[in-house]
Amino acid sequence: MLNMNNISRIYQSDTIQTHALRDFSLRVNEGEFVAVTGPSGSGKSTFLNVAGLLDNFDRGQYELDGVSVQGLKDDELSRLRNEKIGFIFQNYNLIPDYSIFDNVDMPLRYRGFSASERKRRVEQALEKVGLASRFKYLPSQLSGGQQQRVAIARALAGEPKILLADEPTGNLDSLMARQVMEILHNLNNDGATIIMVTHDPDQAREVNRNVQVIDGQLADFKIYAPLGRSSEVKSKTISEAASAAVAEEVENA
Amino acid sequence: MPNDSMFFYNLTLAMQSFKRAPTLYFLIILTLSIGVGVMCANLALVNSMASDPIPEKSANLFHINMNTWPDDQPPDEPMHILRYRDAMAVTKSNLTKGSAVFYASGVYARDAESSSMKRFDSEVRATTPGFFELTNAPFAYGSAFENSTGMEIVIGDELNQKIFAGKNSVGKTLELDGELLTIVGVLKPWLLRPLFYHPTEGRAFNLTDDIFAPLETAIDLGWSIHARSSSAVNYTGIEETRDKDVYYLQAWVELADINQKPALQSYLDNYSQQLKDAGEHPLAIKNELHNVNEWLKVNKVVDQKVLAFTLASVLFLSVCIFNASSLLLSRFHAAKFEVGLRRAIGASNRHMLVQGLTESVLLGFFTGVVALVLSWLFLKLSVQFLPRLANIAVLEPKLLVLGMLLALVTSIASALYPIYRANCYSISAELK
Ligand SMILES: Nc1ncnc2c1ncn2[C@@H]1O[C@H](COP(=O)(O)OP(=O)(O)OP(=O)(O)O)[C@@H](O)[C@H]1O
Numbered sequence: 001m002l003n004m005n006n007i008s009r010i011y012q013s014d015t016i017q018t019h020a021l022r023d024f025s026l027r028v029n030e031g032e033f034v035a036v037t038g039p040s041g042s043g044k045s046t047f048l049n050v051a052g053l054l055d056n057f058d059r060g061q062y063e064l065d066g067v068s069v070q071g072l073k074d075d076e077l078s079r080l081r082n083e084k085i086g087f088i089f090q091n092y093n094l095i096p097d098y099s100i101f102d103n104v105d106m107p108l109r110y111r112g113f114s115a116s117e118r119k120r121r122v123e124q125a126l127e128k129v130g131l132a133s134r135f136k137y138l139p140s141q142l143s144g145g146q147q148q149r150v151a152i153a154r155a156l157a158g159e160p161k162i163l164l165a166d167e168p169t170g171n172l173d174s175l176m177a178r179q180v181m182e183i184l185h186n187l188n189n190d191g192a193t194i195i196m197v198t199h200d201p202d203q204a205r206e207v208n209r210n211v212q213v214i215d216g217q218l219a220d221f222k223i224y225a226p227l228g229r230s231s232e233v234k235s236k237t238i239s240e241a242a243s244a245a246v247a248e249e250v251e252n253a
Numbered sequence: 254m255p256n257d258s259m260f261f262y263n264l265t266l267a268m269q270s271f272k273r274a275p276t277l278y279f280l281i282i283l284t285l286s287i288g289v290g291v292m293c294a295n296l297a298l299v300n301s302m303a304s305d306p307i308p309e310k311s312a313n314l315f316h317i318n319m320n321t322w323p324d325d326q327p328p329d330e331p332m333h334i335l336r337y338r339d340a341m342a343v344t345k346s347n348l349t350k351g352s353a354v355f356y357a358s359g360v361y362a363r364d365a366e367s368s369s370m371k372r373f374d375s376e377v378r379a380t381t382p383g384f385f386e387l388t389n390a391p392f393a394y395g396s397a398f399e400n401s402t403g404m405e406i407v408i409g410d411e412l413n414q415k416i417f418a419g420k421n422s423v424g425k426t427l428e429l430d431g432e433l434l435t436i437v438g439v440l441k442p443w444l445l446r447p448l449f450y451h452p453t454e455g456r457a458f459n460l461t462d463d464i465f466a467p468l469e470t471a472i473d474l475g476w477s478i479h480a481r482s483s484s485a486v487n488y489t490g491i492e493e494t495r496d497k498d499v500y501y502l503q504a505w506v507e508l509a510d511i512n513q514k515p516a517l518q519s520y521l522d523n524y525s526q527q528l529k530d531a532g533e534h535p536l537a538i539k540n541e542l543h544n545v546n547e548w549l550k551v552n553k554v555v556d557q558k559v560l561a562f563t564l565a566s567v568l569f570l571s572v573c574i575f576n577a578s579s580l581l582l583s584r585f586h587a588a589k590f591e592v593g594l595r596r597a598i599g600a601s602n603r604h605m606l607v608q609g610l611t612e613s614v615l616l617g618f619f620t621g622v623v624a625l626v627l628s629w630l631f632l633k634l635s636v637q638f639l640p641r642l643a644n645i646a647v648l649e650p651k652l653l654v655l656g657m658l659l660a661l662v663t664s665i666a667s668a669l670y671p672i673y674r675a676n677c678y679s680i681s682a683e684l685k
């Protein structure tokens with residue numbers, strides 16, 4: 001689904017160069033739920049932004065759903081973002097004076113769908129996050145957890161191949177965080193591929209795979225609930241799991 | 254149609270944007286429309302001054318200047334006013350398709366059958382009958398008089414409105430300074446901007462005349478000359494001028510083919526040469542033919558002050574654009590988050606550009622409406638101060654269109670840099 005090879009992202013300012021990602025390689029299979037953890041400033045958001053085509057990279061290869069993204073033009077990248085990727089932000093990023101409906105409808109506007117098709121998809125997406133009855137509300141009339149669920153509905157409305165979430169529960173109390181996590185797990189059970197940045201070790205533990213980013217590089221693999229052919233690696237030590245994953249990486253390359 | 258719906262979506266977004274910052278957009282519209290309004294008012298003046306009043310034949314109509322003054326004072330320059338016999342010689346040329354010889358006069362007019370004694374101060378054009386065809390004068394009723402003699406007249410729309418309430422007055426009789434003349438034709442409203450057939454003596458923006466009377470009749474009735482005249486001799490009334498050295502008639506000719514101009518020129522030059530050979534004048538042979546636009550130029554119909562003001566209003570408009578641009582910059586800066594978000598969920602740079610342009614086109618439309626109202630007010634106001642602008646300070650339909658286009662262009666121009674800046678930010682910068 002997602003295949004990154006030796007990606008580097010360097011932020012250049014007047015005086016300093018920050019290597020936010022250095023030779024970063026990761027492969028995520030279809031249907032996987034991957035948690036990305038790591039210290040603050042290690043490059044998690046940078047990785048997610050590059051994965052979501054919100055940011056470009058300086059070196060390396062990146063293939064998304066079989067499409068090699070380097071060298072694509074702006075409108076091609078935009079179409080990929082619109083059709084294949086659903087992004088969920090820590091701050092929800094809803095437009096405050098738009099109704100819930102209009103917020104969820106937004107990505108569909110750039111798709112050329114008919115009004116009835118858009119309505120069907122918005123309703124379906126709001127249904128999935130349990131907010132179908134609130135479509136006329138403004139974001140400010142909802143709780144933080146509900147707002148994040150609206151943001152998830154917005155990400156789902158375009159029926160993307162992959163959901164990218166940057167600390168989706170970072171602003172929520174544990175009860176609301178739970179609800180959001182349940183929705184993500186349900187989506188994953190229905191077949192969605194999800195990559196989520198999180199600081200919560202419990203959340204990281206309950207997904208298929210936890211990767212750790214340290215200093216712009218992938219540090220470690222922890223596989224908790226194996227998927228598909230990697231099912232026999234259930235109880236390996238960390239180093240064994242890591243080498244197995246590397247082997248898998250090589251095999252897939 | 255996806256494109257249609259995108260267009261309407263962008264329109265809604267633009268309206269939303271206006272609603273979010275109404276004061277700011279009000280200021281932008283005001284700034285731009287004052288600039289466009291001033292510009293447009295000024296262009297209205299220039300347009301009236303510089304336009305061709307008779308485009309269908311302006312190249313074929315020639316005003317005649319001749320050099321037949323009997324001594325060398327005033328100096329050796331051809332004059333725009335001719336002697337009766339010189340003017341008649343011009344009309345006798347068989348090179349021309351038509352000609353008009355006239356002078357300006359004035360009478361008091363009243364309906365001869367009316368019980369009211371009210372008289373209207375009326376401008377008179379005493380002319381040969383060729384005038385109407387040469388100037389394409391538009392007839393509402395009746396037709397031109399056919400001879401330079403006879404007690405017949407053609408009247409203009411304004412006088413017909415005043416005396417006969419605009420009804421068909423052909424056959425009615427007017428009393429003009431005590432003489433009875435019959436109306437044979439009534440003109441439609443007739444605006445010539447500039448008044449090409451008589452732009453001299455600062456009359457380029459006068460209205461067309463109230464009464465058109467046969468030349469010989471006017472001379473016989475002694476209707477005085479209301480324009481420039483020069484005479485080398487003493488005379489008591491215009492009725493004596495036919496064989497005297499009194500210069501007061503203007504002459505126009507129409508050529509079917511402008512290639513005949515050299516032939517006409519030599520016809521005039523031969524005529525002058527004959528006079529000179531007969532010892533009637535000592536001057537160099539120097540006759541001039543100016544077509545309509547040349548004649549307007551010679552008479553400096555386009556006011557240099559107005560042109561200087563045009564330059565000033567161009568500068569003023571650019572200041573307005575810079576101002577609006579900086580206001581829009583702050584607006585687009587505030588909208589960075591939304592731009593980032595829209596890009597993140599799949600809007601391309603082109604989508605955002607079209608959205609920004611749609612907004613500025615809508616802004617330009619509102620600006621255009623306000624600007625046209627303002628420029629109408631500016632023109633009204635300028636007529637208050639300078640009444641002589643009354644017939645020039647008009648917004649023709651083409652100026653309404655021009656004003657609208659100008660508003661759209663300025664609005665887009667002031668949005669270009671802000672739109673460019675708004676789309677420069679990296680998508681992820683505003684999104685956490
Ligand atoms: N736009 C930018 N310009 C310059 N440096 C940047 C920019 N964005 C991120 N960085 C730097 O890149 C590095 C990685 O940042 P990133 O946001 O990916 O970290 P993170 O792992 O998401 O941290 P956190 O857990 O705090 O969100 C940091 O050192 C950061 O300072």
Ligand SMILES: [Mg+2]
Nearest residue numbers: 044045046166
């Ligand atoms: Mg981060």
